[in-house]
Amino acid sequence: MKINRWLIFALFIAFAILLGPFIVILFASFEPSSTLRFPPTGFTLSWFKKVISMPMFQKSFIFSLQLALYSSFLALLLGVPVAYITARYSFRGKRFVELVTTLPVIIPGMVAGLALLKFFVLLNVFSVKTTLLIGHTAIVLPYVVRSTLASLTNLPVSIEEAAQSLGAHPFKSFVLVVLPNIRVGIISAFIMTFITSFNNVPISLFLTGPGISTLPIVMMTYMEYYYNPSIAALSTLLIGATLGVVLLVQKIFGISKLL
């Protein structure tokens, strides 16, 4: 029993470090004065109102949403077929395909961001927007492949054979039989890729242009100049939204789907 108490103590420390700051920032965002302070000296919602109405945050928020949406869709489009082929067939070069699709996990984001900036933007090959889309799609692709692969290995091949023997063209059997049965894997992959892209800093950091910047980068820039609770309010909103999504996923699919 002595052991148990120590384990619980460690768990308490862990959660204090993991979640403590979130509670602190929640209260700090109600601070009426324009300093970041805990405990707050009063209660106001004005920082929330302010941050929601600021065009720079509105614009970058919309841009980040779009970028996350497009790159997640593109990653699904590129990743699901690869996961399917590598799960179902063995062929020469399979190892190579597997390696290539895990590259974005191996390569540090900042290295990729710098490379994309130098190779595409500075050489005027692509616009900043296109390069951002490329970079974000690449870094979220491995999640799609991994999550889809996991769902596919649990799906017996025989049901595809059954569909084909009943007259379904292989593509039709994929759409009618495979897709509906791996939808949980695909949806959780989409949630994961969306969050990853939305939150990304290392790649987006290098890929900014006039009027083009993702929300996290705009937040970082703003923080360099202003030290008031508006970012605290924005952070609280983002943290709250994330908590909502994570709890929802846990309730619907189980949290293991996101790992």
Add this chain to the structure above:
Amino acid sequence: MAFLEIIDLSVAYQSNFVVLRNLNLSVEKGSFLSLLGPSGCGKTTTLRTLAGFLSPINGKIIIDGKDYTRIPPHKRNMGIVFQSYALFPHLNVFENIAFGLKMRKINKSEINQKVKKAIDLVGLTGLENRLPSQLSGGQQQRVGIARAIVIEPDVLLMDEPLSNLDANLRVEMRNEIRRIQQRLGITTIYVTHDQSEAVALSDQIAVMNSGKIVQLGSPNQVFSNPQKRFVANFMGFQEIASGVVEELQNEFAVVRTTEKSLRARMTTQLNTGEKVVLCARARRMNIDRRDGENKLPTQIISKIFQGENISLILKMPNGNSASVEVEPSQVEDLSEGDRVFVHIPQDHLLAIREEEE
């Protein structure tokens, strides 16, 4: 030409590992053929090649005069019943069965009518809206059968459809399958490793080993008159002695063993001087206290009570052990270690060419 013809079919995995070698088989329309053999004998490979999931390195598959060898699975009109049922988990019973009809773009009312008939035939009325996960194993396999037959396939392929069911249900489903097949008259290829299933269901049995058909015949021929040593062993015969053919007397051969000469029935024509093994079933041998015609001296190694019967494990003169099943009353006074004689009636002792192994 028969309805289904397999001609010189060879199949290999990864171009060098050959699993089927020049297989030839013909099946009449409406008949039920079992491919029987141990795992790895090529029976499932044959079935999968018929279905179009594997492409042969050479040979042909002809159905009703049409060459199907290079036709993809979805363009062959074959119903397949899988060992694992392979039902679509996201579709209910009705939708599972209707799948093949929908692929054929049949109109809705006809689909409804055909699916309903199939559901009645397999005895699943009332379960139309259940998902596969809400059904028992037996019910799932009924859906699998209904789904395969509703498309009115040219050939019905069944891949060990009963091996995931428990023993009682297996016998019940076996009778169901035979009833449905005879009612519809569908040409059926049935893969199994269970000889009792094959014997109960089939018009013809093809016993397979190492990618070849070893013997093809009616259940009775295969069960009672195995022509090859492998078939005899697989159908439950025991090798009790080996020897050389001394003399031929009509359908019987006199075989000289190390101990003495025995009279045994031939299932293929043998010649004098040929090496043979002598095979018999446990239930067809008797225990005797005295020596005589077609008797061999043995020693009882163990005596196992099995309820209706007693099984004696005997040490044969050639060193092998063999089991004999007799009624308890016959061997009340015998115990382990006793020396007795085993009598094999000449009709039940088979002389089979030694070859292979």
Add this chain to the structure above:
Amino acid sequence: MKKYLVLLPTVLFLLVFFLVPILSIIVESIYQPQKGWVAGKYLQFFTQRISRVAYTRSLLMSLLVTVVSLAIGYPSALAIVSLKSDSLKSFLMTLVVFPLMTNSVARTFSWLAVLGREGLINNLLISLKLTDSPRRLLYTPGAVFFGLLQLFLPLMIISLVSALENLPKEVPLAAKSLGANAFKLFTRVYIPLTVEGIVAGSTLVFTGCITAYVTPAVLGGSRVTMLSTLLYQKTSVTLDWGMATVIAVVMFATTLVVNYLSRKISSLGVSRQ
């Protein structure tokens, strides 16, 4: 054969749009068509004080965070795994995953309210009369350390929980029945059987720390320059693209070496069992 064509867009996409740019900057940092082989920037990196300090600091910080997250993460993972209620377990794992999913800027900013001049810690110290005036807690290695610990502790816990859940339930019982005390149970049974999880978690944490940008940028600033913040400085402030590339290559190489070493250690641990 036709089906393999669907692989082509994805493979080409990653090769052309991702791998080629990265390879090109790596090649460019050691070989340039006009000048031939160039090693000057690498020499500069390892001789200049600022880059050497940043690199050493990054390495030491990563090591420290890895060790501490292991020290806190292991007992926490044990506690989670030993819970009887599955729903409570799942809820706690959700709370562990939650910070991982949170926007890193928002998460890091939270520490400003903890460590700032009028933050939680300083107000606590003042009210306890432990100090008269607020201490500078931000822009110190300590601030970066706590930020990184929060960031990467979840990865450690997740790795360890999955390693511990793969342990057969009978193992600790069998060890106990053979008379192992708690300490021996831990060092002789748990640790050897979860080596792979420990190594996997440590690798994730270490490489994560080496490459993390937001935490050192926000909590360390220019006072606590680390490899990642130095890299960004070179591209945005001094516009020294050559040095930026060299730093990126060093960062990448470091993660590769760490991954390679951890695989070695992991396979050593497995072969010993």
